[in-house]
Structure formats: C-alpha cells, structure tokens
C-alpha cells in the first residue's frame with residue numbers, strides 16, 4: 001500500500017461540505033464521464049495532477065485529529081481504482097469513514113467482482129453515484145449536485161446485491 005502512487009488534483013484538508021463532520025477530501029485527477037455543467041472540468045484529463053504516495057496522503061490526514069471521515073472525489077476516484085482501493089483499505093483499517101463520489105452507477109461497479117472498481121467499492125462506506133445532470137441540479141440536496149445521484153449505504157448494498165439508499169440522517 002505505502003508505495004501506491006495516486007495522481008491527485010488537490011485536497012481539502014478540512015471540509016464540512018463533502019459529508020458530515022470534519023472531513024479530508026481527496027480530489028482524484030482524471031474522469032471519463034464528461035458531465036455537462038461539471039464544476040471541476042480541470043480534473044478531467046489523466047496524469048496531469050500531482051503524484052502522491054498513499055503513505056504521504058495518510059500522513060497528511062493523520063496530522064489533524066479532528067478528521068474522522070475521508071471523502072474521495074474528483075475527477076472520479078473509480079478511474080484510478082487500484083490505487084484508491086489500496087488507500088481506502090488502509091484508511092478504513094485505521095477507522096476512518098470513507099465516502100466516495102463517482103460518475104459510475106452502483107450497478108456498473110458490481111458487474112465484475114474481479115475488477116479493481118469492485119475492490120474499491122468494498123472499501124467505501126457511503127457512495128454517491130451517477131453523473132451530474134444539469135437539468136436535475138438542486139441546491140437543496142445534501143452533499144450532492146443533482147437529484148439523480150443516490151446516497152448509497154455500501155455495506156448494506158453489497159449484502160443485498162442491489163443499491164440500498166442510506167437511511168442515516170447524517171447523510172440524507
């Protein structure tokens with residue numbers, strides 16, 4: 001894990017808008033989805049961010065004891081699935097709650113259990129899935145941009161074999 005290298009667009013080291021509580025947000029560089037109206041178009045190209053090892057990122061997170069959760073955003077972390085899976089697994093092992101944003105649908109991520117995307121999913125607690133759809137944009141939604149996106153309880157969903165929407169008032 002320690003030598004895993006991730007290509008990163010940026011960090012928000014103390015966010016209160018990307019999930020409940022004080023969270024450390026990691027913005028992946030690279031996204032294939034090309035949603036119209038995307039707020040982070042500079043994160044779409046691949047390999048143009050800054051390389052960090054997983055160990056470097058974890059050290060940054062651990063500097064702030066107020067941080068209890070980590071949000072993987074982008075870009076799309078599922079476009080560097082092997083690298084983010086290694087990072088998320090270690091962070092989960094250390095007790096952090098992991099949230100991930102993705103332009104993929106949950107159903108796509110569970111299609112192939114041998115795919116690194118599935119491994120990453122297994123190390124996520126809350127998944128906010130689906131592309132940003134400008135026509136469904138709303139400022140009223142908690143932590144997400146458009147009404148089509150779902151806030152999914154990943155452990156319950158993997159057990160059920162289908163997407164289960166979180167019933168946690170922290171997230172919904």
Ligand code: SF4
Nearest residue numbers: 031034035038075103
């Ligand atoms: S998935 Fe996210 S980063 Fe990628 S194009 Fe859509 S809104 Fe932008």
